[in-house]
Amino acid sequence: MMPYKFGIDEINTKIGILREEFNELHAYNPIEHVSSRLKTPESLIEKLVRKGCDPSFESIRETITDIAGVRVTCSFVSDVYRVFELITAQTDIRLVEAKDYIANPKPNGYKSLHAIVEVPVFLSDGPVPVRVEVQLRTIAMDFWASLEHKIYYKYDRSVPAELLSGLKDAADTAAQLDETMERLHSQIRGV
Numbered sequence: 001m002m003p004y005k006f007g008i009d010e011i012n013t014k015i016g017i018l019r020e021e022f023n024e025l026h027a028y029n030p031i032e033h034v035s036s037r038l039k040t041p042e043s044l045i046e047k048l049v050r051k052g053c054d055p056s057f058e059s060i061r062e063t064i065t066d067i068a069g070v071r072v073t074c075s076f077v078s079d080v081y082r083v084f085e086l087i088t089a090q091t092d093i094r095l096v097e098a099k100d101y102i103a104n105p106k107p108n109g110y111k112s113l114h115a116i117v118e119v120p121v122f123l124s125d126g127p128v129p130v131r132v133e134v135q136l137r138t139i140a141m142d143f144w145a146s147l148e149h150k151i152y153y154k155y156d157r158s159v160p161a162e163l164l165s166g167l168k169d170a171a172d173t174a175a176q177l178d179e180t181m182e183r184l185h186s187q188i189r190g191v
Helices: 002-025 041-051 057-063 077-088 139-154 161-189
Strands: 031-038 068-074 094-100 113-123 126-138
Touching (some): 002 031, 002 068, 002 077, 041 057, 068 077, 077 094, 077 113, 077 126, 077 161, 126 139, 139 161
Antiparallel strands (some): 031 068
């Protein structure tokens, strides 16, 4: 698990540099806040069993892409795409896969931009490529996803239909809020 922890550190450092640069040199910072987490060994084992994955290190590395995770929360949808481009344009980061759930939301209304990136972690015996899942979303998307997670946890993934319907409605409302706030932000900036 240690290389994955260091992979999170590498991504957090890169995002921290961007945040600091935006704070010092630009009139606007697109990054609201950043959080990260390393999947627990118990959670990793549960996922291996659920996916029917071979427990070899190579199989785990290829199959379980969210062992290390960093979440970047932005104010606006345009910020999400801008930060994604800034991260993935860095020469030592390799984009492995991107899933755009903003352009193509999940049926339940979930929106976020997921990027599986590979970053080199330099250990005493040489560099190790480490995959980190970077989730980028707006404040409204993050609020919705947090509530959805709590509901699924409370109901042990067997959520009543009326709550699922309410969650979908809330996702639509959050998307409308994002659109309105983006429009107002553009008007203020004269864009």
